[in-house]
Amino acid sequence: MKPKIGITTFYERRPHKRYCMVSDHYVRSVRMAGGLPVLLPISPDVEDAAAYLDGLDGVLFSGGEDVSPLLYGESPVKEVTDICPHRDAFEMALAREAMRRDMPVLGICRGMQVMNVAAGGTLYQDVFSQVTDCLGHLPMKMAVESLYHTVSIEPDTKLVAMFGEEPLAVNSFHHQAVKEVGEGFVPTAFSTGDAIVEAIENPGKKFCLAVQWHAEDLTVDHPHFLRLFSALVDASR
Ligand SMILES: N[C@@H](CCC(=O)NCCCC(=O)O)C(=O)O
Numbered sequence: 001m002k003p004k005i006g007i008t009t010f011y012e013r014r015p016h017k018r019y020c021m022v023s024d025h026y027v028r029s030v031r032m033a034g035g036l037p038v039l040l041p042i043s044p045d046v047e048d049a050a051a052y053l054d055g056l057d058g059v060l061f062s063g064g065e066d067v068s069p070l071l072y073g074e075s076p077v078k079e080v081t082d083i084c085p086h087r088d089a090f091e092m093a094l095a096r097e098a099m100r101r102d103m104p105v106l107g108i109c110r111g112m113q114v115m116n117v118a119a120g121g122t123l124y125q126d127v128f129s130q131v132t133d134c135l136g137h138l139p140m141k142m143a144v145e146s147l148y149h150t151v152s153i154e155p156d157t158k159l160v161a162m163f164g165e166e167p168l169a170v171n172s173f174h175h176q177a178v179k180e181v182g183e184g185f186v187p188t189a190f191s192t193g194d195a196i197v198e199a200i201e202n203p204g205k206k207f208c209l210a211v212q213w214h215a216e217d218l219t220v221d222h223p224h225f226l227r228l229f230s231a232l233v234d235a236s237r
Contacts, residue, residue: 104236153199
């Protein structure tokens with residue numbers, strides 16, 4: 001039996017209606033890792049989050065909009081222009097309950113930020129205006145499968161067990177980042193040159209790991225990134 005991996009979705013806004021969408025690369029990567037992808041809607045019924053988790057073996061929090069700064073006690077700066085309160089509310093409930101149950105959880109980009117805020121952490125709302133000497137993190141004209149900068153991985157972490165201690169080249173499509181890590185989390189990778197947090201783990205959980213880069217876009221051209229999804233699926237068995 002393949003482990004059922006819930007994947008969060010994002011709204012695609014069109015003139016006549018709204019769709020719940022997900023990049024097929026998340027589905028592809030979970031399938032390649034031996035999991036059964038299950039797309040999760042964005043439900044206003046936050047109280048249903050636990051019921052959704054009852055049918056799953058693990059959860060993948062995907063990328064997308066900025067997490068509302070109101071959720072970590074700040075007012076939005078002018079660079080925050082795209083938040084989705086419905087998605088925030090549902091994913092906060094999902095993340096808190098999944099982590100409380102110690103379900104295997106993997107976060108990607110926004111997903112890492114959701115997990116961190118759900119655990120009481122904070123974010124840089126815009127690294128380019130809030131982090132001194134911040135380097136590039138949002139090369140909008142590059143292909144999603146292109147590697148852009150490197151990250152250094154901390155020893156004695158799940159991440160270093162997957163990728164080793166040499167600098168790891170990753171793609172990058174974000175303007176926000178983890179500032180204060182949430183309860184139980186430790187930063188486990190940093191971008192080379194500006195020390196932006198690029199991965200976090202909760203060592204007290206079975207598998208609770210998140211990365212700032214888009215590993216789902218890399219699993220075909222750079223197959224070693226499939227290790228993240230295989231680790232999630234294996235932990236979900
Ligand atoms: N909005 C946050 C998170 C960025 C993110 O998740 N990007 C993904 C773009 C959509 C996709 O391809 O999934 C930030 O900017 O830091």
